[in-house]
Amino acid sequence: MSEEAPATAGDVSAETSAYTRVASLDEVPEGTLFGVVMDGHRVCLANVDGEIYALQDNCSHQDFPLSAGCIEDGRIECAWHGARFDPASGRAVALPAIRPVKTFDVRVDGDDVLVDLG
Numbered sequence: 001m002s003e004e005a006p007a008t009a010g011d012v013s014a015e016t017s018a019y020t021r022v023a024s025l026d027e028v029p030e031g032t033l034f035g036v037v038m039d040g041h042r043v044c045l046a047n048v049d050g051e052i053y054a055l056q057d058n059c060s061h062q063d064f065p066l067s068a069g070c071i072e073d074g075r076i077e078c079a080w081h082g083a084r085f086d087p088a089s090g091r092a093v094a095l096p097a098i099r100p101v102k103t104f105d106v107r108v109d110g111d112d113v114l115v116d117l118g
Contacts, residue, residue: 019107019114028052028113033076035067042067043104043115046087048074053087054106054115060092060099 020038023045028034034045035057042057044067057065059078068079075084075093083097090103105116 018116018118019105020116021112022054022115023113024111025052025108025113026111031071033067033069033071035065038115039117041117043117044076045106045113045115046071046076048087051087052106052108052113054104055085055087055090056102056104058101059083059097060101061097066101 022036022038022043023034028045028047030047030050032047036043036045042065044055044057046053046055048071055066057067059066059080061081061083064078064080066076066078069077076087077084081096082094083092084094085091085101086093090100092098092100105118107114
Protein backbone atom coordinates (compact mmCIF):
# COMPACT_ATOMS: atom_id res chain seq x y z
CA MET A 1 0.00 0.00 0.00
CA SER A 2 1.55 3.29 -1.05
CA GLU A 3 1.25 6.52 0.85
CA GLU A 4 0.03 9.68 -0.87
CA ALA A 5 2.24 12.72 -0.73
CA PRO A 6 0.75 15.50 1.38
CA ALA A 7 -0.94 18.30 -0.54
CA THR A 8 1.07 21.47 -0.91
CA ALA A 9 -0.34 24.98 -0.62
CA GLY A 10 -1.93 26.06 -3.86
CA ASP A 11 -2.35 22.51 -5.28
CA VAL A 12 -4.89 20.37 -3.47
CA SER A 13 -6.07 16.84 -4.36
CA ALA A 14 -9.58 15.54 -3.81
CA GLU A 15 -10.36 13.74 -0.58
CA THR A 16 -13.14 11.28 0.14
CA SER A 17 -15.42 13.96 1.59
CA ALA A 18 -17.04 16.60 -0.59
CA TYR A 19 -15.09 19.34 1.19
CA THR A 20 -11.33 19.64 0.78
CA ARG A 21 -8.96 21.83 2.77
CA VAL A 22 -7.53 24.43 0.41
CA ALA A 23 -6.03 27.08 2.71
CA SER A 24 -5.77 28.41 6.23
CA LEU A 25 -7.59 31.54 7.34
CA ASP A 26 -4.18 33.25 7.71
CA GLU A 27 -3.69 32.91 3.94
CA VAL A 28 -6.90 34.83 3.21
CA PRO A 29 -6.94 37.89 5.49
CA GLU A 30 -10.00 40.14 5.40
CA GLY A 31 -10.20 42.21 2.21
CA THR A 32 -7.95 39.92 0.15
CA LEU A 33 -8.10 37.34 -2.64
CA PHE A 34 -6.11 34.10 -2.75
CA GLY A 35 -5.82 31.70 -5.69
CA VAL A 36 -5.49 27.94 -5.28
CA VAL A 37 -5.61 24.95 -7.61
CA MET A 38 -8.02 22.22 -6.57
CA ASP A 39 -8.33 19.02 -8.60
CA GLY A 40 -6.98 20.89 -11.62
CA HIS A 41 -9.49 23.75 -11.19
CA ARG A 42 -8.36 27.29 -10.38
CA VAL A 43 -10.31 28.63 -7.41
CA CYS A 44 -10.32 32.19 -6.08
CA LEU A 45 -10.89 32.55 -2.35
CA ALA A 46 -12.22 35.93 -1.25
CA ASN A 47 -12.48 37.27 2.29
CA VAL A 48 -15.19 39.92 2.20
CA ASP A 49 -15.92 41.45 5.61
CA GLY A 50 -14.76 38.28 7.35
CA GLU A 51 -16.85 35.92 5.17
CA ILE A 52 -14.96 33.49 2.92
CA TYR A 53 -16.23 32.86 -0.61
CA ALA A 54 -14.91 30.59 -3.37
CA LEU A 55 -15.32 31.29 -7.07
CA GLN A 56 -13.95 30.07 -10.36
CA ASP A 57 -10.61 31.88 -10.69
CA ASN A 58 -11.08 33.38 -14.11
CA CYS A 59 -13.03 36.38 -15.28
CA SER A 60 -15.95 35.49 -17.53
CA HIS A 61 -15.10 38.45 -19.79
CA GLN A 62 -11.63 37.19 -20.68
CA ASP A 63 -9.64 34.36 -19.15
CA PHE A 64 -7.71 36.27 -16.49
CA PRO A 65 -7.34 35.21 -12.83
CA LEU A 66 -9.76 36.99 -10.51
CA SER A 67 -7.30 36.30 -7.68
CA ALA A 68 -4.99 38.88 -9.32
CA GLY A 69 -7.65 41.52 -8.75
CA CYS A 70 -8.97 43.15 -5.60
CA ILE A 71 -12.06 43.59 -3.47
CA GLU A 72 -13.81 46.94 -3.94
CA ASP A 73 -17.06 47.82 -2.15
CA GLY A 74 -17.69 44.16 -1.33
CA ARG A 75 -17.25 43.06 -4.95
CA ILE A 76 -14.43 41.17 -6.65
CA GLU A 77 -12.85 43.36 -9.32
CA CYS A 78 -10.85 41.88 -12.19
CA ALA A 79 -7.47 43.58 -12.53
CA TRP A 80 -7.50 43.44 -16.32
CA HIS A 81 -10.63 45.31 -17.43
CA GLY A 82 -12.41 46.17 -14.17
CA ALA A 83 -15.33 43.73 -14.41
CA ARG A 84 -16.92 43.14 -11.02
CA PHE A 85 -18.58 40.09 -9.52
CA ASP A 86 -20.78 39.43 -6.51
CA PRO A 87 -18.74 37.03 -4.35
CA ALA A 88 -21.78 35.14 -3.02
CA SER A 89 -23.56 34.47 -6.32
CA GLY A 90 -20.80 34.94 -8.90
CA ARG A 91 -23.13 37.31 -10.78
CA ALA A 92 -21.45 39.89 -13.00
CA VAL A 93 -22.34 43.32 -11.58
CA ALA A 94 -20.17 45.60 -13.76
CA LEU A 95 -19.18 45.60 -17.42
CA PRO A 96 -17.41 44.42 -19.42
CA ALA A 97 -18.41 41.03 -17.92
CA ILE A 98 -21.99 39.94 -18.51
CA ARG A 99 -21.78 36.23 -17.61
CA PRO A 100 -21.48 34.99 -14.03
CA VAL A 101 -18.59 32.94 -12.71
CA LYS A 102 -19.19 29.65 -10.93
CA THR A 103 -19.23 29.68 -7.14
CA PHE A 104 -18.41 26.86 -4.75
CA ASP A 105 -19.58 26.00 -1.24
CA VAL A 106 -17.16 26.96 1.53
CA ARG A 107 -16.84 25.83 5.13
CA VAL A 108 -14.45 27.11 7.77
CA ASP A 109 -13.39 24.52 10.32
CA GLY A 110 -11.19 26.11 12.96
CA ASP A 111 -8.37 27.70 10.93
CA ASP A 112 -9.02 25.57 7.82
CA VAL A 113 -10.84 26.79 4.71
CA LEU A 114 -12.62 23.90 2.99
CA VAL A 115 -14.21 24.01 -0.47
CA ASP A 116 -16.65 21.68 -2.24
CA LEU A 117 -16.31 21.78 -6.04
CA GLY A 118 -19.74 20.12 -6.19
